[in-house]
Amino acid sequence: MNSFVWQNRTRVHFGYNAVEENLANLIKEFALPGKTQVLLGYGGGSIKRNGAYDDAVKAIKDAGYDIVEFGGIMSNPTLDKMLEGVEIIKANDIALILAVGGGSAMDCCKAMAVQAAYDGDAWQDFWMDGKPMNFEPLPCGVVVTMPATGSELNPCAVLTNTETNIKCDRGYPKINPLFAVMDPEYTMTMPTRQIKAGTFDILSHIMEGYFSAPAGNWATDDMMEGLMFGLIRDFRAAVANPEDRDVRASIMWAGSLAENGFPKTGKSLDFQAHNMEHQLSAYTNCNHGEGLAVLHPTYYRHIYKDGLPKFVSFAKNVWRLNPDDYDSEEALALAGIEALDDFITEVGLPKTLREIGVDDRGMLKEIADSCFISQGAFRALTHEEILEIYEECF
Numbered sequence: 001m002n003s004f005v006w007q008n009r010t011r012v013h014f015g016y017n018a019v020e021e022n023l024a025n026l027i028k029e030f031a032l033p034g035k036t037q038v039l040l041g042y043g044g045g046s047i048k049r050n051g052a053y054d055d056a057v058k059a060i061k062d063a064g065y066d067i068v069e070f071g072g073i074m075s076n077p078t079l080d081k082m083l084e085g086v087e088i089i090k091a092n093d094i095a096l097i098l099a100v101g102g103g104s105a106m107d108c109c110k111a112m113a114v115q116a117a118y119d120g121d122a123w124q125d126f127w128m129d130g131k132p133m134n135f136e137p138l139p140c141g142v143v144v145t146m147p148a149t150g151s152e153l154n155p156c157a158v159l160t161n162t163e164t165n166i167k168c169d170r171g172y173p174k175i176n177p178l179f180a181v182m183d184p185e186y187t188m189t190m191p192t193r194q195i196k197a198g199t200f201d202i203l204s205h206i207m208e209g210y211f212s213a214p215a216g217n218w219a220t221d222d223m224m225e226g227l228m229f230g231l232i233r234d235f236r237a238a239v240a241n242p243e244d245r246d247v248r249a250s251i252m253w254a255g256s257l258a259e260n261g262f263p264k265t266g267k268s269l270d271f272q273a274h275n276m277e278h279q280l281s282a283y284t285n286c287n288h289g290e291g292l293a294v295l296h297p298t299y300y301r302h303i304y305k306d307g308l309p310k311f312v313s314f315a316k317n318v319w320r321l322n323p324d325d326y327d328s329e330e331a332l333a334l335a336g337i338e339a340l341d342d343f344i345t346e347v348g349l350p351k352t353l354r355e356i357g358v359d360d361r362g363m364l365k366e367i368a369d370s371c372f373i374s375q376g377a378f379r380a381l382t383h384e385e386i387l388e389i390y391e392e393c394f
């Protein structure tokens with residue numbers, strides 16, 4: 001196992017009516033004293049169709065604050081949108097930022113909370129240069145409407161700089177939201193496409209930790225195998241019947257469990273598939289979960305020999321393949337990757353870059369060259385090999 005530090009300060013209220021019952025008190029508890037307004041950050045308007053907007057507005061008013069709205073946070077939020085939000089914060093008397101929505105609304109608001117409390121260029125200093133961040137951002141809490149990123153319970157905020165075509169995150173413990181309120185009922189308005197993309201993102205987060213050193217069986221590997229097995233079961237059930245509330249609630253909590261850092265303690269963390277997807281997204285604005293679904297099987301066929309014991313465990317313990325049916329460990333490992341690939345087909349996720357809107361083959365080299373190379377992978381890729389992977393996925 002590797003040494004690790006684990007910290008998570010987010011307080012979670014999970015359950016039906018969790019917003020109605022808790023949000024006003026949370027705002028009162030965490031708001032900066034002496035200020036009068038709450039900034040309500042959200043996306044393109046889905047929160048107005050599932051009750052989350054009305055519930056949040058009521059809670060803010062019940063807590064005694066005026067509301068400053070900051071809507072229109074796009075999927076794959078941009079640095080410019082984050083800076084626009086900071087201007088609004090500076091022009092007002094904001095006691096707390098409340099993000100309501102999916103990962104994009106949460107990430108943008110978490111980053112705004114950092115920049116609003118910092119005199120320098122937060123993007124350059126923290127996202128690009130990875131300088132230490134040891135000040136307290138503006139208080140920020142979240143109401144989740146879409147399970148996927150785990151942003152509600154983690155220290156990351158992913159932004160896209162559209163001038164440089166760089167999409168990236170940096171994790172600092174103080175970026176964790178102070179609270180996360182999670183009512184699974186809000187997720188019931190999600191389109192099937194987003195259910196699939198978000199749930200695959202959750203699976204990807206687990207795999208990115210699982211497929212990294214140490215390649216043996218460390219305690220949290222067992223936890224991740226259990227999480228993956230259950231998530232695959234729930235994924236199938238949600239596609240078959242999106243109205244099943246218990247299944248959708250289970251996926252919602254799985255999203256937080258997958259990406260709160262805890263299941264991956266002691267592991268190096270790969271995230272090369274994420275790095276490759278982030279740059280595809282930076283150039284083409286493709287959907288995050290769909291991009292991951294396209295990339296993962298091909299990426300794993302490139303690296304499985306470098307982490308063979310984990311790929312064997314994945315085949316046996318997640319896909320429950322019988323080792324007696326295969327004449328070598330390599331064959332078993334490949335069958336596990338094949339099972340993942342077949343599952344992606346079965347649930348109806350895209351399989352090629354062209355299907356997700358990456359249709360200019362000529363751009364692939366530039367995108368590949370812009371990718372961050374993971375140091376936590378079983379084997380560090382080269383930019384040439386990333387291009388090969390893109391070409392194979394095209």
Ligand code: NZQ
Nearest residue numbers: 043044045046075076102103104146148149151156189190
């Ligand atoms: O914008 P609105 O109108 O709210 O609609 C959204 C959006 O169109 C919609 N949606 C969300 N909840 C809904 C709903 N529609 C109906 N009913 C609901 N209950 O779904 C669409 C996608 O939302 P978005 O927030 O963009 O999706 P997601 O949660 O997947 O977030 C994606 C962003 O998070 C980043 C991704 O790269 C991408 O930028 N990530 C953040 C991470 C983190 N903070 O830890 C880690 C991830 O690996 C990821 O990189």
Ligand code: ZN
Nearest residue numbers: 149201205274
């Ligand atoms: Zn992700």
